[in-house]
């Protein structure tokens with residue numbers, strides 16, 4: 347009844363995730379549904395991770411290792427940093443929330459792009475910070491404009507690279523110019539959820555900035571190429587000082603025991619990662635080619651999804667495809683994001699898209 351809700355919270359809308367496969371099957375009585383909506387790995391999880399999960403069942407009555415000793419050790423080893431430079435999250439989403447709560451006092455500013463990952467704005471607003479939104483330029487982060495937007499109140503700058511939903515990236519040279527202009531009271535958040543898919547040699551080595559002791563944090567996740575989205579586990583790498591502050595607001599058992607085990611096993615499964623990259627590369631080529639044959643011009647992507655202007659109301663197209671059992675993501679206006687799937691899923695997507703655009 348007479349709830350007293352802060353206007354910042356009232357201004358938010360609940361996050362709308364990609365429609366789950368089972369839900370669409372229930373709603374439409376469809377036998378076969380193809381989900382290309384949430385940038386998940388179409389090959390599934392690493393088999394090694396699945397084996398580790400069964401072993402983990404024996405200790406589910408115990409709390410997880412709150413310090414995640416083994417996983418942080420393995421990550422420290424992988425990235426050649428110290429264990430105290432790593433934080434785990436219940437998905438890297440959680441770390442975005444920890445960053446907002448740790449670094450933002452009410453009214454403090456966080457610079458971010460539009461369009462970019464929608465969680466930044468949500469977490470900043472929920473922490474009573476002020477999102478400062480800089481439009482993309484030709485679908486890419488406008489780093490000079492983002493640097494111009496920094497003030498004495500700025501505490502965070504979010505750089506989603508490759509960017510979701512556009513799939514575009516910014517290069518080492520561009521990032522160097524940005525960092526040269528960022529004062530030390532601003533933490534630059536390199537959100538690299540799609541890092542393992544990137545092919546470009548111009549992609550910045552953000553871990554090097556961590557090692558230089560700069561105020562940056564690199565976020566990676568086990569949800570995308572490692573195929574563990576359902577377990578919820580991601581990590582951040584930064585200076586020990588930044589990690590120490592984040593640990594003050596981190597819930598003690600935020601990374602569950604199964605997730606820790608599976609992530610550790612997945613991290614060592616280079617073969618699954620390599621196969622996933624190869625499947626993505628071939629699938630990306632297939633989708634981009636198929637879309638251009640249909641007259642569309644998808645934005646060149648470094649990730650495992652493509653962003654495309656479908657030249658008509660994207661919502662209507664999304665719904666028409668849903669009725670045919672294909673789940674894509676309508677982002678806004680005529681823009682739709684499609685995750686690269688397995689070869690037969692991509693073919694089916696292209697066939698249904700063709701039918702849908704011909705009948706509208």
Ligand SMILES: *Cc1c(COP(=O)(O)O)cnc(C)c1O
Nearest residue numbers: 437438439463510539567569580
């Ligand atoms: C998917 C994604 C994440 C990670 O999500 P988690 O599942 O919470 O680890 C983070 N940032 C971006 C840009 C993403 O697309």
